[in-house]
Amino acid sequence: xxxxxxxxxxxxxxxxxxxxxxxxxxxxxxxxxxxxxxxxxxxxxxxxxxxxxxxxxxxxxxxxxxxxxxxxxxxxxxxxxxxxxxxxxxxxxxxxxxxxxxxxxxxxxxxxxxxxxxxxxxxxxxxxxxxxxxxxxxxxxxxxxxxxxxxxxxxxxxxxxxxxxxxxxxxxxxxxxxxxxxxxxxxxxxxxxxxxxxxxxxxxxxxxxxxxxxxxxxxxxxxxxxxxxxxxxxxxxxxxxxxxxxxxxxxxxxxxxxxxxxxxxxxxxxxxxxxxxxxxxxxxxxxxxxxxxxxxxxxxxxxxxxxxxxxxxxxxxxxxxxxxxxxxxxxxxxxxxxxxxxxxxxxxxxxxxxxxxxxxxxxxxxxxxxxxxxxxxxxxxxxxxxxxxxxxxxxxxxxxxxxxxxxxxxxxxxxxxxxxxxxxxxxxxxxxxxxxxxxxxxxxxxxxxxxxxxxxxxxxxxxxxxxxxxxxxxxxxxxxxxxxxxxxxxxxxxxxxxxxxxxxxxx
Numbered sequence: 001x002x003x004x005x006x007x008x009x010x011x012x013x014x015x016x017x018x019x020x021x022x023x024x025x026x027x028x029x030x031x032x033x034x035x036x037x038x039x040x041x042x043x044x045x046x047x048x049x050x051x052x053x054x055x056x057x058x059x060x061x062x063x064x065x066x067x068x069x070x071x072x073x074x075x076x077x078x079x080x081x082x083x084x085x086x087x088x089x090x091x092x093x094x095x096x097x098x099x100x101x102x103x104x105x106x107x108x109x110x111x112x113x114x115x116x117x118x119x120x121x122x123x124x125x126x127x128x129x130x131x132x133x134x135x136x137x138x139x140x141x142x143x144x145x146x147x148x149x150x151x152x153x154x155x156x157x158x159x160x161x162x163x164x165x166x167x168x169x170x171x172x173x174x175x176x177x178x179x180x181x182x183x184x185x186x187x188x189x190x191x192x193x194x195x196x197x198x199x200x201x202x203x204x205x206x207x208x209x210x211x212x213x214x215x216x217x218x219x220x221x222x223x224x225x226x227x228x229x230x231x232x233x234x235x236x237x238x239x240x241x242x243x244x245x246x247x248x249x250x251x252x253x254x255x256x257x258x259x260x261x262x263x264x265x266x267x268x269x270x271x272x273x274x275x276x277x278x279x280x281x282x283x284x285x286x287x288x289x290x291x292x293x294x295x296x297x298x299x300x301x302x303x304x305x306x307x308x309x310x311x312x313x314x315x316x317x318x319x320x321x322x323x324x325x326x327x328x329x330x331x332x333x334x335x336x337x338x339x340x341x342x343x344x345x346x347x348x349x350x351x352x353x354x355x356x357x358x359x360x361x362x363x364x365x366x367x368x369x370x371x372x373x374x375x376x377x378x379x380x381x382x383x384x385x386x387x388x389x390x391x392x393x394x395x396x397x398x399x400x401x402x403x404x405x406x407x408x409x410x411x412x413x414x415x416x417x418x419x420x421x422x423x424x425x426x427x428x429x430x431x432x433x434x435x436x437x438x439x440x441x442x443x444x445x446x447x448x449x450x451x452x453x454x455x456x457x458x459x460x461x462x463x464x465x466x467x468x469x470x471x472x473x474x475x476x477x478x479x480x481x482x483x484x485x486x487x488x489x490x491x492x493x494x495x496x497x498x499x500x501x502x503x504x505x506x507x
Contacts (some may be wrong), residue, residue: 001305061121073110081108083292091141094220095152118147135489137285138230149216155209227282232272294458315448322439343425352418356391386441403427409437461500
């Protein structure tokens with residue numbers, strides 16, 4: 001959640017920046033489409049025609065670029081970003097989109113979400129979180145090559161022609177809201193609410209297009225001299241990371257699609273390995289990669305707020321709140337999503353130019369499109385929460401799957417700044433959010449100063465080190481061994497060798 005908070009209606013999704021031709025797929029897309037039979041079908045195996053970067057592509061990409069930076073927490077700068085840029089340009093040149101490295105803009109995004117994507121005009125992106133999950137340079141090149149492959153083959157344009165529409169959607173919102181509200185008009189409202197600021201953007205491609213992008217990425221790896229099997233290993237790491245996240249969140253239906261195991265994710269890994277060749281060789285540059293990404297911020301950046309279990313703290317804006325028991329949170333650039341089996345909520349903020357009553361009315365009005373009936377609260381009640389002036393309104397809405405309650409709970413933080421929750425639950429179920437509404441509080445300068453970022457720490461294995469002894473150093477209170485194994489692409493029976501480099505997450 002960035003320092004400059006915007007209302008959900010002003011985020012990228014609803015601000016009109018629906019990027020025609022965008023391939024915001026990355027870690028999300030790589031895993032959303034893991035399901036499916038293993039063999040490459042004829043369409044996927046067919047070589048794709050490559051389209052060069054056009055002036056219109058450049059103009060479109062240049063317009064979208066600053067909006068994407070804002071949505072994903074800005075760009076990381078420094079030596080780590082320069083290294084990612086170098087690798088990204090190297091692999092992008094293999095696509096044939098351009099023969100000039102200067103035609104590509106490769107950005108390391110300051111985002112705690114596993115994601116990578118590319119848009120027309122030579123713009124390629126990967127988040128620091130996804131980069132930290134990788135274990136060698138070839139895997140980084142493979143993920144970026146997959147995304148560039150979608151652009152080179154104009155997959156989004158093909159999908160647009162087939163469906164007569166093409167837009168970036170907030171995957172988190174569409175899955176979370178659908179799980180509770182169903183696929184109906186009010187479910188669509190939930191999707192609209194919870195997709196805001198999630199940083200989880202995806203564009204749905206067909207299975208054949210996904211496989212073709214894998215194939216293109218592997219082809220680019222071969223051309224650049226990398227080990228093409230790295231596409232399969234990074235797919236496996238992503239599948240394992242998502243399975244771990246699902247496990248940590250309880251493995252129930254509230255888990256978003258991008259964090260589930262999916263039917264037979266191993267099939268796509270096998271497909272990629274088959275195309276690459278089981279005995280293929282090439283550079284991985286593992287140690288060089290690990291040394292270059294050492295020190296990356298891992299997870300939330302305190303400047304954007306930090307999720308720690310059920311607690312969210314923003315040390316810059318100086319507030320904190322607690323999610324209900326059994327719920328999990330995802331921190332976005334302009335909002336925080338709070339999700340559980342019994343309801344969904346979102347925390348955001350905006351300017352307070354009038355009363356809290358009018359502010360709440362504006363939030364309710366923003367929940368529906370102009371051609372839909374406006375949702376209005378039955379009444380607005382005033383209260384005080386931990387010394388902060390507050391107010392809330394509730395509306396009851398009929399949907400095809402039953403009656404749903406919508407609650408907007410807003411707070412006046414002074415100096416023209418307000419924050420608010422929007423919560424959705426089945427009729428009578430909104431009470432689950434009451435402790436969260438009542439938990440919002442200011443934090444002291446001392447408490448704010450105690451919030452530290454987690455950092456990626458690359459260490460060299462010493463004699464006597466074991467998986468268990470190194471995992472004990474991970475900056476988590478749960479699942480330390482599992483987190484360590486997935487982060488390093490290791491199995492439970494893996495033996496460590498003195499001199500080997502591994503990744504830890506520490507403070």
